[in-house]
Amino acid sequence: MGIWGKRDDMVVHQQEPFNAEPPGGALAGARITDVDTFYSRSHGPVPRLDPTDWRLTVDGLVAHPLRLSLAELRDRFEEAGATVTLQCAGNRRAGLMTVRDIPGETPWGPGAASTARFHGVRLADVLAHAGVAPEAAHIAFHAPDVSPSADPPQPYDVSVPRERATEPDVLLAWAMNGAPLPDVHGAPLRVVVPGWIGARSVKWLTRVTARTTPSDGYFQTTAYRLPGGEAGAEGVALGPFPLNCAVLTPQDGALVAPGPVEVTGYALAGQGRTVARVEVSTDGGRAWFRAALDEPAGPGVWQQWHITLDLPSGDADVLARAWDTTGAGMPASPASLWNPKGYVNTSWPRVRLRVR
Structure with a gap:
Protein backbone atom coordinates (compact mmCIF):
# COMPACT_ATOMS: atom_id res chain seq x y z
CA MET A 1 0.00 0.00 0.00
CA LEU A 238 -14.53 27.34 -14.84
CA GLY A 239 -17.67 25.61 -13.62
CA PRO A 240 -19.60 22.83 -15.41
CA PHE A 241 -17.33 20.31 -17.13
CA PRO A 242 -18.18 19.64 -20.79
CA LEU A 243 -18.42 16.26 -22.51
CA ASN A 244 -15.22 14.23 -22.25
CA CYS A 245 -13.88 10.84 -23.28
CA ALA A 246 -10.70 8.87 -22.57
CA VAL A 247 -8.94 5.69 -23.67
CA LEU A 248 -7.83 3.65 -20.64
CA THR A 249 -6.41 0.44 -22.12
CA PRO A 250 -4.16 -0.30 -23.84
CA GLN A 251 -2.12 2.69 -22.69
CA ASP A 252 -0.24 4.98 -25.04
CA GLY A 253 2.91 3.28 -26.33
CA ALA A 254 1.78 -0.23 -25.37
CA LEU A 255 3.06 -3.27 -27.26
CA VAL A 256 0.24 -5.58 -28.37
CA ALA A 257 0.04 -8.67 -30.55
CA PRO A 258 -1.58 -8.50 -34.01
CA GLY A 259 -5.21 -9.57 -34.16
CA PRO A 260 -8.09 -8.85 -31.79
CA VAL A 261 -7.28 -6.14 -29.24
CA GLU A 262 -9.80 -4.93 -26.68
CA VAL A 263 -9.78 -1.15 -26.21
CA THR A 264 -11.53 0.31 -23.17
CA GLY A 265 -12.27 3.76 -21.84
CA TYR A 266 -14.79 6.04 -20.21
CA ALA A 267 -16.97 8.90 -21.40
CA LEU A 268 -18.88 11.39 -19.31
CA ALA A 269 -21.23 14.22 -20.10
CA GLY A 270 -21.67 17.37 -18.08
CA GLN A 271 -24.24 18.32 -15.50
CA GLY A 272 -27.67 16.85 -16.17
CA ARG A 273 -26.66 14.91 -19.30
CA THR A 274 -25.55 11.40 -20.24
CA VAL A 275 -23.44 9.98 -23.07
CA ALA A 276 -25.32 8.84 -26.16
CA ARG A 277 -22.56 7.01 -28.06
CA VAL A 278 -18.81 6.47 -28.39
CA GLU A 279 -16.92 5.73 -31.60
CA VAL A 280 -13.35 4.58 -32.25
CA SER A 281 -11.13 4.99 -35.32
CA THR A 282 -7.77 3.49 -36.31
CA ASP A 283 -7.24 5.33 -39.63
CA GLY A 284 -7.07 8.95 -38.54
CA GLY A 285 -10.83 9.46 -38.41
CA ARG A 286 -11.85 8.35 -41.90
CA ALA A 287 -13.78 5.31 -40.64
CA TRP A 288 -15.37 4.94 -37.22
CA PHE A 289 -16.65 1.94 -35.28
CA ARG A 290 -19.24 2.16 -32.55
CA ALA A 291 -18.15 0.97 -29.09
CA ALA A 292 -20.33 -0.83 -26.56
CA LEU A 293 -21.38 1.68 -23.91
CA ASP A 294 -22.53 0.99 -20.34
CA GLU A 295 -25.87 2.32 -19.19
CA PRO A 296 -25.50 5.50 -17.11
CA ALA A 297 -25.73 5.38 -13.32
CA GLY A 298 -27.16 8.91 -13.50
CA PRO A 299 -26.66 12.28 -15.19
CA GLY A 300 -23.03 13.43 -15.22
CA VAL A 301 -21.70 10.01 -14.16
CA TRP A 302 -19.10 8.39 -16.37
CA GLN A 303 -19.99 5.47 -18.61
CA GLN A 304 -17.45 2.78 -19.38
CA TRP A 305 -17.05 1.67 -22.99
CA HIS A 306 -15.21 -1.10 -24.83
CA ILE A 307 -14.59 -2.35 -28.35
CA THR A 308 -12.52 -5.14 -29.92
CA LEU A 309 -10.38 -4.02 -32.86
CA ASP A 310 -8.62 -6.29 -35.37
CA LEU A 311 -5.18 -4.70 -35.67
CA PRO A 312 -2.53 -5.65 -38.28
CA SER A 313 1.20 -5.45 -37.57
CA GLY A 314 2.65 -1.96 -37.44
CA ASP A 315 1.85 1.16 -35.48
CA ALA A 316 -1.82 1.95 -34.84
CA ASP A 317 -3.23 5.29 -33.71
CA VAL A 318 -6.50 4.73 -31.85
CA LEU A 319 -8.86 7.73 -31.68
CA ALA A 320 -12.10 7.97 -29.71
CA ARG A 321 -14.96 10.46 -29.67
CA ALA A 322 -18.30 10.78 -27.89
CA TRP A 323 -21.67 12.54 -28.18
CA ASP A 324 -24.02 13.38 -25.34
CA THR A 325 -27.81 13.33 -25.22
CA THR A 326 -28.04 16.93 -26.44
CA GLY A 327 -26.13 16.04 -29.62
CA ALA A 328 -22.95 17.82 -28.49
CA GLY A 329 -19.67 16.30 -29.64
CA MET A 330 -15.97 16.78 -28.96
CA PRO A 331 -13.37 18.87 -30.83
CA ALA A 332 -10.94 16.80 -32.89
CA SER A 333 -7.69 18.56 -32.07
CA PRO A 334 -6.10 19.51 -28.76
CA ALA A 335 -4.54 22.48 -30.56
CA SER A 336 -7.95 24.16 -30.67
CA LEU A 337 -8.23 23.90 -26.87
CA TRP A 338 -4.69 24.74 -25.73
CA ASN A 339 -4.59 27.31 -22.94
CA PRO A 340 -1.77 28.51 -20.63
CA LYS A 341 -2.97 26.44 -17.65
CA GLY A 342 -3.92 23.32 -19.57
CA TYR A 343 -7.51 23.15 -18.41
CA VAL A 344 -10.43 21.15 -19.83
CA ASN A 345 -8.89 19.03 -22.55
CA THR A 346 -11.98 17.55 -24.17
CA SER A 347 -10.47 16.80 -27.58
CA TRP A 348 -10.50 13.32 -29.11
CA PRO A 349 -8.14 11.10 -27.10
CA ARG A 350 -5.39 9.38 -29.07
CA VAL A 351 -3.14 6.45 -28.13
CA ARG A 352 -0.41 4.95 -30.31
CA LEU A 353 -0.04 1.19 -30.11
CA ARG A 354 2.94 -0.84 -31.30
CA VAL A 355 1.45 -3.94 -32.93
CA ARG A 356 4.14 -6.61 -33.23
Whole structure:
Protein backbone atom coordinates (compact mmCIF):
# COMPACT_ATOMS: atom_id res chain seq x y z
CA MET A 1 0.00 0.00 0.00
CA GLY A 2 1.38 3.41 -0.97
CA ILE A 3 1.20 6.87 0.54
CA TRP A 4 -2.21 7.94 1.92
CA GLY A 5 -3.47 4.38 1.55
CA LYS A 6 -3.24 4.46 -2.23
CA ARG A 7 -2.30 1.52 -4.41
CA ASP A 8 1.39 1.02 -5.11
CA ASP A 9 1.12 1.64 -8.85
CA MET A 10 -0.41 5.12 -8.59
CA VAL A 11 1.27 7.70 -10.81
CA VAL A 12 2.42 10.17 -8.15
CA HIS A 13 2.96 13.57 -9.74
CA GLN A 14 3.76 15.23 -6.40
CA GLN A 15 4.13 13.94 -2.86
CA GLU A 16 3.60 17.35 -1.21
CA PRO A 17 1.02 18.56 -2.07
CA PHE A 18 -0.14 15.03 -2.83
CA ASN A 19 -1.25 14.69 -6.46
CA ALA A 20 -1.67 11.24 -7.95
CA GLU A 21 -3.74 9.31 -10.49
CA PRO A 22 -4.20 5.58 -11.10
CA PRO A 23 -2.98 3.80 -14.25
CA GLY A 24 -5.66 3.45 -16.89
CA GLY A 25 -6.06 -0.27 -16.34
CA ALA A 26 -7.10 0.33 -12.74
CA LEU A 27 -10.13 2.34 -13.92
CA ALA A 28 -11.11 0.19 -16.90
CA GLY A 29 -14.45 -1.54 -16.51
CA ALA A 30 -15.08 -0.26 -12.98
CA ARG A 31 -18.23 1.79 -12.59
CA ILE A 32 -17.24 2.66 -9.00
CA THR A 33 -13.63 3.53 -8.21
CA ASP A 34 -12.11 1.94 -5.12
CA VAL A 35 -10.96 4.52 -2.59
CA ASP A 36 -7.34 3.34 -2.89
CA THR A 37 -7.56 3.99 -6.64
CA PHE A 38 -9.46 7.32 -6.65
CA TYR A 39 -7.30 10.18 -7.93
CA SER A 40 -6.08 12.83 -5.50
CA ARG A 41 -5.72 16.54 -6.24
CA SER A 42 -4.31 18.67 -3.41
CA HIS A 43 -3.21 22.29 -3.35
CA GLY A 44 -1.48 22.19 0.02
CA PRO A 45 -0.58 19.76 2.80
CA VAL A 46 -3.46 17.48 3.79
CA PRO A 47 -5.01 18.82 7.03
CA ARG A 48 -5.62 16.44 9.92
CA LEU A 49 -8.93 17.52 11.43
CA ASP A 50 -10.26 15.86 14.58
CA PRO A 51 -13.91 14.94 13.83
CA THR A 52 -14.87 15.39 17.49
CA ASP A 53 -13.61 19.00 17.60
CA TRP A 54 -14.53 19.93 14.01
CA ARG A 55 -17.46 22.26 13.41
CA LEU A 56 -19.08 23.60 10.23
CA THR A 57 -19.87 27.31 10.27
CA VAL A 58 -22.64 28.63 8.02
CA ASP A 59 -22.61 32.41 7.90
CA GLY A 60 -22.71 35.51 5.71
CA LEU A 61 -26.05 36.62 4.34
CA VAL A 62 -28.16 34.26 6.41
CA ALA A 63 -30.89 34.90 8.97
CA HIS A 64 -29.67 32.19 11.35
CA PRO A 65 -25.90 31.56 11.40
CA LEU A 66 -25.08 27.95 12.23
CA ARG A 67 -22.24 26.09 13.89
CA LEU A 68 -22.76 22.36 13.45
CA SER A 69 -20.95 19.22 14.55
CA LEU A 70 -21.04 16.05 12.47
CA ALA A 71 -23.57 14.59 14.90
CA GLU A 72 -25.81 17.64 14.51
CA LEU A 73 -25.63 17.41 10.72
CA ARG A 74 -26.71 13.79 10.92
CA ASP A 75 -29.49 14.44 13.42
CA ARG A 76 -31.04 17.60 11.95
CA PHE A 77 -31.04 16.82 8.24
CA GLU A 78 -32.19 13.98 6.02
CA GLU A 79 -29.34 11.81 4.78
CA ALA A 80 -28.78 11.74 1.03
CA GLY A 81 -26.47 9.84 -1.30
CA ALA A 82 -25.40 9.93 -4.92
CA THR A 83 -23.03 8.25 -7.36
CA VAL A 84 -20.79 11.05 -8.61
CA THR A 85 -17.89 11.32 -11.05
CA LEU A 86 -15.35 13.92 -9.98
CA GLN A 87 -12.96 15.24 -12.60
CA CYS A 88 -9.99 17.55 -12.17
CA ALA A 89 -10.01 20.60 -14.44
CA GLY A 90 -6.55 19.45 -15.58
CA ASN A 91 -7.66 15.93 -16.51
CA ARG A 92 -5.89 14.85 -19.74
CA ARG A 93 -3.62 17.92 -19.61
CA ALA A 94 -0.81 15.76 -21.00
CA GLY A 95 -2.63 15.82 -24.35
CA LEU A 96 -2.47 19.62 -24.45
CA MET A 97 1.22 19.47 -23.56
CA THR A 98 1.87 17.64 -26.84
CA VAL A 99 0.77 20.83 -28.60
CA ARG A 100 2.90 23.21 -26.51
CA ASP A 101 4.58 22.88 -23.13
CA ILE A 102 2.74 24.15 -20.05
CA PRO A 103 5.48 24.81 -17.49
CA GLY A 104 4.70 24.35 -13.82
CA GLU A 105 1.50 22.36 -14.37
CA THR A 106 0.88 18.70 -13.55
CA PRO A 107 0.87 16.45 -16.66
CA TRP A 108 -2.34 14.62 -15.77
CA GLY A 109 -3.31 11.70 -17.95
CA PRO A 110 -6.87 10.33 -18.15
CA GLY A 111 -6.79 9.15 -14.52
CA ALA A 112 -7.71 12.50 -12.95
CA ALA A 113 -11.35 11.38 -13.00
CA SER A 114 -12.96 8.85 -10.69
CA THR A 115 -16.42 7.80 -9.51
CA ALA A 116 -17.64 7.08 -5.99
CA ARG A 117 -20.82 6.78 -3.99
CA PHE A 118 -20.99 9.73 -1.58
CA HIS A 119 -23.28 10.08 1.43
CA GLY A 120 -24.09 13.08 3.59
CA VAL A 121 -26.79 15.75 3.55
CA ARG A 122 -28.04 18.13 0.89
CA LEU A 123 -26.37 21.54 1.01
CA ALA A 124 -29.75 23.03 0.03
CA ASP A 125 -31.31 21.73 3.26
CA VAL A 126 -28.58 23.28 5.41
CA LEU A 127 -28.84 26.61 3.59
CA ALA A 128 -32.63 26.61 3.94
CA HIS A 129 -32.26 26.01 7.69
CA ALA A 130 -29.90 28.98 7.89
CA GLY A 131 -32.29 31.22 5.92
CA VAL A 132 -30.25 32.58 3.02
CA ALA A 133 -31.05 36.20 2.22
CA PRO A 134 -32.58 36.99 -1.20
CA GLU A 135 -29.57 39.12 -2.20
CA ALA A 136 -27.10 36.26 -1.69
CA ALA A 137 -26.10 35.18 -5.21
CA HIS A 138 -23.09 32.99 -4.41
CA ILE A 139 -22.19 30.34 -1.85
CA ALA A 140 -18.52 30.20 -0.84
CA PHE A 141 -16.69 27.19 0.59
CA HIS A 142 -13.69 27.58 2.90
CA ALA A 143 -11.12 24.96 3.92
CA PRO A 144 -7.99 25.23 6.09
CA ASP A 145 -5.45 23.75 3.65
CA VAL A 146 -2.95 26.48 2.77
CA SER A 147 -1.63 26.41 -0.77
CA PRO A 148 1.96 27.57 -1.38
CA SER A 149 1.09 28.09 -5.06
CA ALA A 150 -1.45 30.81 -4.25
CA ASP A 151 -0.27 34.42 -4.34
CA PRO A 152 -0.07 35.13 -1.46
CA PRO A 153 -0.24 31.66 0.18
CA GLN A 154 -3.74 31.31 1.66
CA PRO A 155 -6.39 28.79 2.72
CA TYR A 156 -8.50 27.30 -0.04
CA ASP A 157 -11.68 29.27 -0.77
CA VAL A 158 -13.97 29.08 -3.83
CA SER A 159 -17.66 29.51 -4.58
CA VAL A 160 -20.51 28.41 -6.83
CA PRO A 161 -23.60 30.39 -7.82
CA ARG A 162 -26.49 30.08 -5.41
CA GLU A 163 -28.74 28.47 -8.00
CA ARG A 164 -26.23 25.60 -8.34
CA ALA A 165 -25.55 25.29 -4.61
CA THR A 166 -29.24 24.86 -3.84
CA GLU A 167 -29.92 22.10 -6.36
CA PRO A 168 -30.71 18.79 -4.62
CA ASP A 169 -27.71 16.85 -5.99
CA VAL A 170 -25.09 19.03 -4.23
CA LEU A 171 -23.97 17.26 -1.06
CA LEU A 172 -22.08 17.90 2.14
CA ALA A 173 -20.56 14.42 2.29
CA TRP A 174 -18.97 12.57 5.18
CA ALA A 175 -18.82 9.10 3.60
CA MET A 176 -17.31 7.66 0.43
CA ASN A 177 -18.09 4.15 -0.84
CA GLY A 178 -19.77 3.25 2.43
CA ALA A 179 -16.94 4.32 4.76
CA PRO A 180 -15.96 7.62 6.42
CA LEU A 181 -14.03 9.97 4.17
CA PRO A 182 -10.28 9.33 4.31
CA ASP A 183 -8.11 12.29 5.30
CA VAL A 184 -6.75 12.68 1.76
CA HIS A 185 -10.30 12.92 0.37
CA GLY A 186 -11.56 15.61 2.71
CA ALA A 187 -12.39 14.17 6.14
CA PRO A 188 -14.45 14.89 8.05
CA LEU A 189 -16.68 16.73 5.51
CA ARG A 190 -16.43 17.82 1.90
CA VAL A 191 -18.63 19.43 -0.72
CA VAL A 192 -19.64 17.35 -3.76
CA VAL A 193 -20.82 19.36 -6.78
CA PRO A 194 -21.67 16.85 -9.54
CA GLY A 195 -20.83 17.80 -13.11
CA TRP A 196 -18.54 20.68 -12.14
CA ILE A 197 -14.74 20.78 -12.08
CA GLY A 198 -13.36 19.02 -9.04
CA ALA A 199 -11.99 22.30 -7.69
CA ARG A 200 -15.51 23.26 -6.60
CA SER A 201 -16.01 20.04 -4.61
CA VAL A 202 -14.06 21.44 -1.67
CA LYS A 203 -12.40 19.04 0.78
CA TRP A 204 -11.90 19.57 4.54
CA LEU A 205 -14.83 21.99 4.59
CA THR A 206 -15.04 24.26 7.64
CA ARG A 207 -17.19 27.21 6.48
CA VAL A 208 -20.05 27.92 4.08
CA THR A 209 -20.71 31.62 3.44
CA ALA A 210 -23.60 33.23 1.57
CA ARG A 211 -22.35 36.26 -0.43
CA THR A 212 -23.48 38.78 -3.01
CA THR A 213 -20.30 38.21 -5.05
CA PRO A 214 -18.10 35.18 -5.86
CA SER A 215 -15.33 34.17 -3.47
CA ASP A 216 -12.35 36.51 -3.20
CA GLY A 217 -9.96 33.54 -2.88
CA TYR A 218 -7.06 32.98 -5.24
CA PHE A 219 -8.54 29.76 -6.64
CA GLN A 220 -11.70 31.63 -7.63
CA THR A 221 -10.28 34.94 -8.84
CA THR A 222 -7.00 33.82 -10.45
CA ALA A 223 -6.74 30.04 -10.83
CA TYR A 224 -9.24 27.79 -12.61
CA ARG A 225 -10.04 30.36 -15.25
CA LEU A 226 -9.86 30.32 -19.04
CA PRO A 227 -8.41 33.45 -20.66
CA GLY A 228 -10.55 35.98 -22.48
CA GLY A 229 -14.29 35.94 -22.87
CA GLU A 230 -16.86 38.34 -21.50
CA ALA A 231 -15.11 38.53 -18.14
CA GLY A 232 -12.23 40.43 -19.75
CA ALA A 233 -8.58 40.15 -18.73
CA GLU A 234 -9.40 38.06 -15.67
CA GLY A 235 -10.83 35.32 -17.88
CA VAL A 236 -13.83 33.09 -17.33
CA ALA A 237 -14.18 31.06 -14.14
CA LEU A 238 -14.53 27.34 -14.84
CA GLY A 239 -17.67 25.61 -13.62
CA PRO A 240 -19.60 22.83 -15.41
CA PHE A 241 -17.33 20.31 -17.13
CA PRO A 242 -18.18 19.64 -20.79
CA LEU A 243 -18.42 16.26 -22.51
CA ASN A 244 -15.22 14.23 -22.25
CA CYS A 245 -13.88 10.84 -23.28
CA ALA A 246 -10.70 8.87 -22.57
CA VAL A 247 -8.94 5.69 -23.67
CA LEU A 248 -7.83 3.65 -20.64
CA THR A 249 -6.41 0.44 -22.12
CA PRO A 250 -4.16 -0.30 -23.84
CA GLN A 251 -2.12 2.69 -22.69
CA ASP A 252 -0.24 4.98 -25.04
CA GLY A 253 2.91 3.28 -26.33
CA ALA A 254 1.78 -0.23 -25.37
CA LEU A 255 3.06 -3.27 -27.26
CA VAL A 256 0.24 -5.58 -28.37
CA ALA A 257 0.04 -8.67 -30.55
CA PRO A 258 -1.58 -8.50 -34.01
CA GLY A 259 -5.21 -9.57 -34.16
CA PRO A 260 -8.09 -8.85 -31.79
CA VAL A 261 -7.28 -6.14 -29.24
CA GLU A 262 -9.80 -4.93 -26.68
CA VAL A 263 -9.78 -1.15 -26.21
CA THR A 264 -11.53 0.31 -23.17
CA GLY A 265 -12.27 3.76 -21.84
CA TYR A 266 -14.79 6.04 -20.21
CA ALA A 267 -16.97 8.90 -21.40
CA LEU A 268 -18.88 11.39 -19.31
CA ALA A 269 -21.23 14.22 -20.10
CA GLY A 270 -21.67 17.37 -18.08
CA GLN A 271 -24.24 18.32 -15.50
CA GLY A 272 -27.67 16.85 -16.17
CA ARG A 273 -26.66 14.91 -19.30
CA THR A 274 -25.55 11.40 -20.24
CA VAL A 275 -23.44 9.98 -23.07
CA ALA A 276 -25.32 8.84 -26.16
CA ARG A 277 -22.56 7.01 -28.06
CA VAL A 278 -18.81 6.47 -28.39
CA GLU A 279 -16.92 5.73 -31.60
CA VAL A 280 -13.35 4.58 -32.25
CA SER A 281 -11.13 4.99 -35.32
CA THR A 282 -7.77 3.49 -36.31
CA ASP A 283 -7.24 5.33 -39.63
CA GLY A 284 -7.07 8.95 -38.54
CA GLY A 285 -10.83 9.46 -38.41
CA ARG A 286 -11.85 8.35 -41.90
CA ALA A 287 -13.78 5.31 -40.64
CA TRP A 288 -15.37 4.94 -37.22
CA PHE A 289 -16.65 1.94 -35.28
CA ARG A 290 -19.24 2.16 -32.55
CA ALA A 291 -18.15 0.97 -29.09
CA ALA A 292 -20.33 -0.83 -26.56
CA LEU A 293 -21.38 1.68 -23.91
CA ASP A 294 -22.53 0.99 -20.34
CA GLU A 295 -25.87 2.32 -19.19
CA PRO A 296 -25.50 5.50 -17.11
CA ALA A 297 -25.73 5.38 -13.32
CA GLY A 298 -27.16 8.91 -13.50
CA PRO A 299 -26.66 12.28 -15.19
CA GLY A 300 -23.03 13.43 -15.22
CA VAL A 301 -21.70 10.01 -14.16
CA TRP A 302 -19.10 8.39 -16.37
CA GLN A 303 -19.99 5.47 -18.61
CA GLN A 304 -17.45 2.78 -19.38
CA TRP A 305 -17.05 1.67 -22.99
CA HIS A 306 -15.21 -1.10 -24.83
CA ILE A 307 -14.59 -2.35 -28.35
CA THR A 308 -12.52 -5.14 -29.92
CA LEU A 309 -10.38 -4.02 -32.86
CA ASP A 310 -8.62 -6.29 -35.37
CA LEU A 311 -5.18 -4.70 -35.67
CA PRO A 312 -2.53 -5.65 -38.28
CA SER A 313 1.20 -5.45 -37.57
CA GLY A 314 2.65 -1.96 -37.44
CA ASP A 315 1.85 1.16 -35.48
CA ALA A 316 -1.82 1.95 -34.84
CA ASP A 317 -3.23 5.29 -33.71
CA VAL A 318 -6.50 4.73 -31.85
CA LEU A 319 -8.86 7.73 -31.68
CA ALA A 320 -12.10 7.97 -29.71
CA ARG A 321 -14.96 10.46 -29.67
CA ALA A 322 -18.30 10.78 -27.89
CA TRP A 323 -21.67 12.54 -28.18
CA ASP A 324 -24.02 13.38 -25.34
CA THR A 325 -27.81 13.33 -25.22
CA THR A 326 -28.04 16.93 -26.44
CA GLY A 327 -26.13 16.04 -29.62
CA ALA A 328 -22.95 17.82 -28.49
CA GLY A 329 -19.67 16.30 -29.64
CA MET A 330 -15.97 16.78 -28.96
CA PRO A 331 -13.37 18.87 -30.83
CA ALA A 332 -10.94 16.80 -32.89
CA SER A 333 -7.69 18.56 -32.07
CA PRO A 334 -6.10 19.51 -28.76
CA ALA A 335 -4.54 22.48 -30.56
CA SER A 336 -7.95 24.16 -30.67
CA LEU A 337 -8.23 23.90 -26.87
CA TRP A 338 -4.69 24.74 -25.73
CA ASN A 339 -4.59 27.31 -22.94
CA PRO A 340 -1.77 28.51 -20.63
CA LYS A 341 -2.97 26.44 -17.65
CA GLY A 342 -3.92 23.32 -19.57
CA TYR A 343 -7.51 23.15 -18.41
CA VAL A 344 -10.43 21.15 -19.83
CA ASN A 345 -8.89 19.03 -22.55
CA THR A 346 -11.98 17.55 -24.17
CA SER A 347 -10.47 16.80 -27.58
CA TRP A 348 -10.50 13.32 -29.11
CA PRO A 349 -8.14 11.10 -27.10
CA ARG A 350 -5.39 9.38 -29.07
CA VAL A 351 -3.14 6.45 -28.13
CA ARG A 352 -0.41 4.95 -30.31
CA LEU A 353 -0.04 1.19 -30.11
CA ARG A 354 2.94 -0.84 -31.30
CA VAL A 355 1.45 -3.94 -32.93
CA ARG A 356 4.14 -6.61 -33.23
